[in-house]
Amino acid sequence: MKEIKTPRKPLIFYYVIAMGILILLNAFIFPDLMQPQVSEVPYSTFLSMLEKGEVSEVSRDNVQITFSDRSQTPRLFKTGIMDDPTLVDRLNAAGVRFYSPIVEPASPLASFLMTWLIPIGLFVLVGQYMSRRMSKLGGMNAMQLGKSNAKIYIESKTGVSFADVAGQEEAKEALSEVVDFLHNPQKYTEVGAVMPKGVLLIGPPGTGKTLLAKAVAGEANVPFFSISGSEFVEMFVGMGAAKVRDLFKQAGEKAPCIVFIDEIDTIGKRRESGAGFGGNDEREQTLNQLLSEMDGFDGRNGVMILAATNRPEILDPALTRPGRFDRRIPVELPDLAGREAILRVHAKKVKMTPDVDLKQVARAAAGASGADLANIINEAALRAVRNGRRTVSQEDMEESIDVVVAGYQKKERVMNDREKKIVAYHEVGHALVAALQTDSAPVHKITIIPRTSGALGFTMQVEEEERFLMSKTDIENKIATITGGRAAEELVFDSITTGAANDIEQATKLARAMVTRFGMAEEFGMVAFERQQGQYLDGGFVSNCSSETQGRIDELTVKIVREQYEKAKETLRANAQKLHRIAETLYEKETLTGEQFMSILNEAPALEGPAAV
Numbered sequence: 001m002k003e004i005k006t007p008r009k010p011l012i013f014y015y016v017i018a019m020g021i022l023i024l025l026n027a028f029i030f031p032d033l034m035q036p037q038v039s040e041v042p043y044s045t046f047l048s049m050l051e052k053g054e055v056s057e058v059s060r061d062n063v064q065i066t067f068s069d070r071s072q073t074p075r076l077f078k079t080g081i082m083d084d085p086t087l088v089d090r091l092n093a094a095g096v097r098f099y100s101p102i103v104e105p106a107s108p109l110a111s112f113l114m115t116w117l118i119p120i121g122l123f124v125l126v127g128q129y130m131s132r133r134m135s136k137l138g139g140m141n142a143m144q145l146g147k148s149n150a151k152i153y154i155e156s157k158t159g160v161s162f163a164d165v166a167g168q169e170e171a172k173e174a175l176s177e178v179v180d181f182l183h184n185p186q187k188y189t190e191v192g193a194v195m196p197k198g199v200l201l202i203g204p205p206g207t208g209k210t211l212l213a214k215a216v217a218g219e220a221n222v223p224f225f226s227i228s229g230s231e232f233v234e235m236f237v238g239m240g241a242a243k244v245r246d247l248f249k250q251a252g253e254k255a256p257c258i259v260f261i262d263e264i265d266t267i268g269k270r271r272e273s274g275a276g277f278g279g280n281d282e283r284e285q286t287l288n289q290l291l292s293e294m295d296g297f298d299g300r301n302g303v304m305i306l307a308a309t310n311r312p313e314i315l316d317p318a319l320t321r322p323g324r325f326d327r328r329i330p331v332e333l334p335d336l337a338g339r340e341a342i343l344r345v346h347a348k349k350v351k352m353t354p355d356v357d358l359k360q361v362a363r364a365a366a367g368a369s370g371a372d373l374a375n376i377i378n379e380a381a382l383r384a385v386r387n388g389r390r391t392v393s394q395e396d397m398e399e400s401i402d403v404v405v406a407g408y409q410k411k412e413r414v415m416n417d418r419e420k421k422i423v424a425y426h427e428v429g430h431a432l433v434a435a436l437q438t439d440s441a442p443v444h445k446i447t448i449i450p451r452t453s454g455a456l457g458f459t460m461q462v463e464e465e466e467r468f469l470m471s472k473t474d475i476e477n478k479i480a481t482i483t484g485g486r487a488a489e490e491l492v493f494d495s496i497t498t499g500a501a502n503d504i505e506q507a508t509k510l511a512r513a514m515v516t517r518f519g520m521a522e523e524f525g526m527v528a529f530e531r532q533q534g535q536y537l538d539g540g541f542v543s544n545c546s547s548e549t550q551g552r553i554d555e556l557t558v559k560i561v562r563e564q565y566e567k568a569k570e571t572l573r574a575n576a577q578k579l580h581r582i583a584e585t586l587y588e589k590e591t592l593t594g595e596q597f598m599s600i601l602n603e604a605p606a607l608e609g610p611a612a613v
């Protein structure tokens with residue numbers, strides 16, 4: 001994509017000026033340097049050359065005698081002055097041209113220039129240069145107060161296009177309509193359709209909002225101004241508003257065009273109601289300016305305003321009301337097909353062996369954003385290079401998912417034998433409970449190689465196909481699976497460890513949600529006791545109930561988790577032999593694939609009944 005910035009004098013310009021000044025100064029202060037080479041000789045040499053008639057011309061000033069010889073290209077010599085009263089006679093006798101130049105006192109103007117103006121001028125120049133540098137670093141620019149530094153992208157062949165954005169079909173369709181309107185406005189106005197003035201892309205981080213906007217720039221044949229909300233937040237009061245004004249002035253001159261404001265929540269935050277001290281006046285001014293500029297434009301002016309945010313709920317209602325950002329385009333986390341498509345886009349950039357199964361990778365990377373998927377491909381490529389291979393294999397991809405999910409493998413052995421055994425039983429506990437329940441996602445992998453994220457091991461389940469609904473039983477089974485790790489520890493070692501901290505947190509969260517959000521506790525029914533905060537960021541929930549209810553919610557949560565824990569323990573106790581056999585294999589191999597796990601599980605049935613553990 002071609003990027004044009006506000007023209008600025010290049011650095012070389014200042015260097016050239018500085019060089020020029022230095023050269024001039026040199027000429028003034030060391031005039032000799034600018035003249036041909038003069039070699040210094042002793043006075044005696046001067047006299048003997050004079051005697052031999054080799055000297056052609058002599059000049060003398062207050063400090064030295066300069067003379068040239070009679071060779072074809074006269075060489076220049078100089079020597080010091082001696083107290084020599086007969087010199088003039090001897091020069092006369094030798095028939096040499098000699099003189100002493102009249103030294104004029106330097107003109108007062110020149111000396112004034114030399115001693116004052118030039119140093120001061122230099123000083124000012126250096127000062128200006130420094131302040132420019134400072135302003136680049138610090139964001140304040142005394143020379144360009146309030147100039148917007150929006151970048152203009154214009155269409156070019158190398159740019160991002162809609163083809164680079166995978167899986168966001170609805171968003172792409174909505175945006176191409178916008179682009180089409182800018183190209184053929186009459187097609188729409190003939191029917192009487194009015195295009196939305198502003199389009200807001202909303203969705204969790206890493207889903208490709210910025211990428212989509214860039215693709216619009218690549219697809220549209222119109223100028224594209226792009227600026228990030230944080231760039232409006234200025235050090236001086238009023239600067240942000242001035243920047244907004246300047247941005248829209250530029251846009252108005254270039255219409256039809258698209259203005260893209262990324263991360264608009266930084267300036268578009270809800271204004272505080274009720275006056276008071278400590279309000280953020282600066283941000284409010286900027287927002288007000290933005291609102292009033294938006295009112296001044298509409299589709300007929302040919303200026304389309306795009307913005308992106310992952311926190312739509314905190315935007316000021318004035319921004320989202322009809323006539324401002326009245327079209328919202330959700331850019332959600334990709335589904336299975338979307339993930340596969342995104343992997344395909346990024347896989348084009350790396351060499352892969354034919355055995356790589358991107359569908360499988362997409363299935364394993366449930367919940368990953370586009371940015372995560374791009375990262376998975378890149379990590380796999382890095383791993384291939386690290387291992388001295390020229391193509392990326394399926395194994396690279398599998399390991400890369402683990403890296404993105406759980407961090408890198410820790411090479412040095414951090415666990416002692418007993419710990420390793422406990423972790424093996426813990427992980428098999430999860431896997432076994434999952435496998436022995438109906439309708440649980442199949443186990444894809446079990447590993448007890450510690451990860452840099454702190455995980456000592458993990459069990460990965462991969463759904464065969466995407467699921468959009470979970471039944472009450474599904475959630476209960478999931479809680480049972482999560483508690484299966486701790487259950488195995490308790491059964492086998494009769495002691496429990498801190499290793500389950502993360503599991504406990506997850507189980508609690510699920511059980512709580514059953515009560516407060518999913519209406520799955522009979523005594524409450526369909527009542528929500530929690531409100532979600534920050535739809536796209538993990539903003540958590542605010543509770544919304546009386547303190548008595550709160551106490552009851554806690555009791556129910558404890559009850560659900562306890563029941564599932566008992567269920568998991570029961571399942572494991574009934575299958576103790578399998579637990580032992582799989583845990584021992586895992587302890588040896590450190591990693592088991594789903595198939596290996598299933599084949600041990602389905603081996604010849606146990607001879608004895610449920611053994612005591």
Ligand code: ADP
Pocket residue numbers: 164165166167168204205206207208209210211212342345369370371372374
């Ligand atoms: P956002 O602005 O929504 O936080 P970005 O647009 O910055 O996310 O996405 C970050 C990177 O993730 C992109 O540069 C791209 O490599 C990758 N990515 C995200 N979504 C997609 C997608 N739908 N198709 C292809 N690549 C994507």
Ligand code: MG
Pocket residue numbers: 209210211262308
């Ligand atoms: Mg972004």
Ligand code: ZN
Pocket residue numbers: 426430485486499500503
């Ligand atoms: Zn666990």
